[in-house]
Amino acid sequence: MSNIPTDSFEGKHNRRLILRTIAESDLDQVLALDQTALGGLWNRDGYRRELDNDTSTLLGLWIKPHGNGEDGSAGQPAEQLIGLGCTWFIVDEAHITAIAIDPKYQRQGLGQQLLLALLQASRRQGMKRATLEVNCNNFQAIALYEKFGFKQVGIRKKYYSNGDSASILWLNRLSWPQFIDTLQQWETTVGDRLKKYQWIPPSLAPLTVTLPCFSRDPDTASGAT
């Protein structure tokens, strides 16, 4: 594929992705990615608050720079952050607060991988629904969320400091028993997409939590204010 960056990474073939929670020692890379992909969503204190907040999960997607020692002894970090996602688990709702992929690696399926990981983590935590706000003009992100079944339930007018409005999206099926199958199907689809770009999907924890059956209409949104 012509748009696969090959300059500083494990070479063109079979680049393994690593998915793990972000730690304090990762914050320099997190801030750099935040600037590049999110235009400065949070500062260092903002990310520290996420790390200290028990209801918050901050996930990073990483790759290993080519020719570098595992311990970073060659002068580069042992892993390079290329994506991040954040969600809050509040009672039984997952609030997705950020998702970003380094622009050099966008449109290869990595955003889907991160969103899938956040939804899997939400399901494991026993969340029944997922929600988020996204700028109404951010068609890329809205397309990503809609691909995973999110529906718009409202608009927050002039939500952002520049006057842009936010679309409120909900996904209500998280706790349905059959949602495990949906997640597994997405895992296969996302994995196939990543493989086309020579990415090796990261290991994901199995969905072990058994949740009660909910019989609500999956397309009927609720709860947003």
Ligand SMILES: CC(C)(COP(=O)(O)OP(=O)(O)OC[C@H]1O[C@@H](n2cnc3c(N)ncnc32)[C@H](O)[C@@H]1OP(=O)(O)O)[C@@H](O)C(=O)NCCC(=O)NCCS
């Ligand atoms: C939104 C974002 C995370 C998507 O990441 P990505 O790795 O490019 O996404 P994927 O390659 O997994 O694409 C997933 C889907 O999103 C949609 N999408 C992503 N980029 C798109 C674009 N430029 N144009 C149209 N649709 C797009 C498509 O539906 C795409 O599926 P497809 O390629 O099969 O058509 C990425 O664009 C990003 O980091 N944007 C800046 C940060 C941001 O706006 N975050 C959201 C609010 S916090």
